[in-house]
Amino acid sequence: MKSTDDHQDDSGWRILIVGTGGQGVLTAARLLCDVFVYQGYQIVSGQLHGMAQRGGSVQSSVMIDSGISPVIPRNRAGFVLGFEPVETARALPFISPETVVYMNTTPVVPYILGQRSILKQMGAEYPDVQELVDCIHSVTPCAYAFDATELAIEAGSVRAVNIIMLGCLLGSGLLPCTAGDFWNTVTKTMPPHLVTANNNAFSRGVELGKSFRSGERKP
């Protein structure tokens, strides 16, 4: 059942999806789970979202044929889908030189930052996005940063960032499923109006993933 690709070893495929509440992290994870279960793989998925609410940090892992633990160990993510720059940087402990990172460059600035100086609260400022990209790139050569939010808006909805990112992941050809098969399986159970709304976003993501893979677009 396993391919011979270099991004998969004895421990299957480990995908970490990170973002903020409202960006569709958990939905993306669920779609991956659904498709790979349907295709006969063993799936384990974990989630962490403390007090779930809009704007909080959200992490979800999807493990395909990799064992029974729902938590990715340090340096052992095969893939990171970062829906937001700071959240992607927060995932650095899971990233190794072999990890493939797809990263959205549009920030979701925590509301607290503007209010913090007024409320005399301590804490980090929002970092320069390019510095975050460089930081991730210093760990893995396979880090691809792009404005997924803008692509989602072009494709019809800002809410489609998660579908762009999934498209990118499937377009890479590094998972044991073609982008076409993936989308066919997803759309079997998706309400028709959502299929229409997301078709475009998915195919744009796939194109992007393919161009990264072929080297046509550099990290």
Next chain:
Amino acid sequence: MDAASNHVVLRDGPGTPVCLLGNLAIVRGALEAGVQFFSCYPGTPSSEVGDTFAQIAKEADILFEYSVNEKVAVEIAFAASLTGARTMCGMKHLGLNYAADPIATMPYIGVEGGMVIVSAGDPSVITSPNEQDQRHFSHFLYYPVFDPATPDDALRMTRYAFEFSEKTRLPVILRPTTRVCHSSGMVTYESLPANKNRIHFTKDPARYVPIPANAHRMRKELTERYRRAEELLGTSEFFPRAGSGRYGIIASGVAYAYATQVIQDLGLERQVTLQQVGAYPIPGGVLADFLVDVDSVLVVEELTPLVEDRISLAAFRRRRDIPVYGKHTGHFPVEYEYTPDLVEDALRDYLRLQLREKASVVVPDLPTRPPVLCPGCPHRASFYMARKVFGKNTVYCNDIGCYTLGYGEPLHSCDVLLCMGSSISQASGIARTTGRRTVAYIGDSTFFHSGLPALANAMQAKDDVTVIILDNYITAMTGFQPSLTTNSREPGGVQVESRTTGEKGMRFSIEETVRGLGVNEIYSVDPYNEDATLDALKKAKNGVGVNVVVCHSPCAVNEHRLKRGEKRAPFTIDREQCNSCSLCVRLLGCPAILVVDGQYMIDQELCVGCGLCAHVCQYDAIRQSNAKKT
């Protein structure tokens, strides 16, 4: 049962692999065991168990309720079990404490229909004020406790637990932790049963009434039933062992999943023997056999060293002098949840493998995203008004719910906090010793959960306490479960959240309730009505003894979620008028107010048009925009 059901836990199809959330796997296990009755009080990370039952109860022909608190939930379910029904009860770890009174005596009496209490644990205090180890309820109160490592374990253990409970007549506890509740994994369905237990209550007071004469007899019988439970567990499938290496590893809960994974990832299968502990009391034979086959033991379990102590004792009794490593030897900490890395490092140390280098990646200093009250949250309005009236020197006792977020800057509305229902009692204690009027904040669900006795107590003592009840008609923080004041609650039956705006069913009156306790000074206000609210609070401040201010306003997120309520246009800040005095931020801290390069503005997406900031603004710079929100 309807095989064509849409809900994943009701699907038929034995043998089909399904990827299921741990909490849903528990529901499925109960359904496969023919559960007939379910009661719970919501609490993260257990809530999805009850919420799933709420969705399917009618279709699956299960008597269901969100109980008023965990003690009531347990008592109702236990009584239902005495009529022969298979019953389940859901709560988080803290709920088990609240229900510990009935729980302590239930094993003496014993069940008729199988009874399973799901009490989810929260190591690392992700959504709780403490972490605790419910496995101790086994030898503490004679409860068999099941400890799943995966959703698959959770399903199989739940399915097994009902019949096991009937065979031993012991109620049992299923203790999943956050990582099991909120992870998804592969499970295999069995068929849903065609028949369920027959319901019948046979009067037999000597069997059901633990007056001392009977309890004395029951105590002896309990020892025997608990021994029988240990014996049965010894024949169960929840103590699997893998490998035959001389390095012994014994593990429980999700830590067992981590240990399995590390052994697989590092290819250590030939060097180690891995033993899972899936339930308590740990059958003596399991420990004895394991000790014979290994030369040393590493114990991998979260929280207290329970297995570690048991296996050390077993080794001592069998004169088996081998080293036991774990928390006592510093291989693992007693606090917080484990991680795969923690387990890998301990295993490498234990097996004398090369230790890993410390993490070399330097993560830059990143801004955090702390939880805050949502835009339009009525609690913010209540906090702001009360602080305006009672001032900064009054002590504000807060309680468990979204309103705990009144803590710290800028609302300063949580000076002390303890547990469910404690705000009123704490206010009594502080008012009585300091001689100053003290404020207690408590939400509708928490008030009925355990605030009522504290209020009665304050009344009889005539404490100078102002109880501000924040009634948002819902149990919001745990995921919008109905509370007693949810208008669609159907009395006496299955309660289902109505998705209409109409006043269906009954809404419990907080005012009538507190009046019944003897409170004469009661104010009902809408916290968004500034004049009326300030007026009521001023009167309460100058009152004598106990008075109650009930702030009624629906949870803004729930209204949005149910697509009801009037859509209000967002507010905007007029840059000409705004002089950047920062008062709106300093008083309210609403996440919709943004400060970018010294400019104040309102996020039009986040703003729900509550208008509180416009009330606060001294320069009339905040106004409602004309555009109606869609």
